[in-house]
Amino acid sequence: SPTERKQRKVQNILETIEEAYYEVDLEGNFTFANQGVERLLGYSKTELLRMNDREYTDEQSAKKLFEAFNTVYKTGLPAKGFDWEVITKNGTRKIIEASVSLMKNQEGRCIGFRGIAREITDRKQAVEALRASEEKYRLLVENANDGILIIQDDSIKFANPKATGLFEYDETELRKISYDELIHFQDRHLLDREKTAVEDRGNMPGPFSIRMVSRKGKEIWAQINAVDITWEGKPATL
Numbered sequence: 001s002p003t004e005r006k007q008r009k010v011q012n013i014l015e016t017i018e019e020a021y022y023e024v025d026l027e028g029n030f031t032f033a034n035q036g037v038e039r040l041l042g043y044s045k046t047e048l049l050r051m052n053d054r055e056y057t058d059e060q061s062a063k064k065l066f067e068a069f070n071t072v073y074k075t076g077l078p079a080k081g082f083d084w085e086v087i088t089k090n091g092t093r094k095i096i097e098a099s100v101s102l103m104k105n106q107e108g109r110c111i112g113f114r115g116i117a118r119e120i121t122d123r124k125q126a127v128e129a130l131r132a133s134e135e136k137y138r139l140l141v142e143n144a145n146d147g148i149l150i151i152q153d154d155s156i157k158f159a160n161p162k163a164t165g166l167f168e169y170d171e172t173e174l175r176k177i178s179y180d181e182l183i184h185f186q187d188r189h190l191l192d193r194e195k196t197a198v199e200d201r202g203n204m205p206g207p208f209s210i211r212m213v214s215r216k217g218k219e220i221w222a223q224i225n226a227v228d229i230t231w232e233g234k235p236a237t238l
Helices: 002-016 035-041 059-075 121-142 161-167 185-201
Strands: 020-025 030-033 079-087 093-104 110-119 149-152 155-159 208-213 219-224 228-231 234-237
Touching: 020 035, 030 035, 035 110, 059 079, 059 093, 059 110, 093 121, 149 228, 155 161, 185 208
Parallel strands: none
Antiparallel strands: 020 030, 020 110, 079 093, 093 110, 149 155, 149 234, 208 219, 228 234
């Protein structure tokens, strides 16, 4: 019949899509799982159709999953892009991103949930690695014994705690002045000379010494080491 042909067509689509498509009843038992779910969890379809969500999640993930599904049940609104951790048949842990919506029967009564899931383990690990790397460098910069400044268009875009203490400004105040204002007026020609040398040679100068001044006018002999960087998408000097 046309209805049966339509159902077979829909099921064929669901079986062949790359993402994991699932249907579960109100208790979290699989009622349908496509090949994507099999690939994701490592169980056969026969095994999956005997399983409850608590059998492939730990306690924390099961709680997170219940809260997400319960919110969908109470509001009737689908949830998109929430993630949780699953445990595959061989014990491997994977992080998946999923969507979920209500399934209703012809009478409009809720009979379960359906959704799409995809693995995002690599993406999550990359994000965590980046976060850890950024945290490491943040700690290094904040605790460095050298004053660190980022200069862009002669404006100070960043200053670490050592720099703010050295020049007796807080970071907000430093952002409002030009870098030249930190250079002793009698030594500004030396800074201009270094800038010219950069333009001529096309590379940053080696360490050079120059007098700088604090907010209160204190003279500070400083050794400058500078490198070209990109800051917020534009050339800058560190």
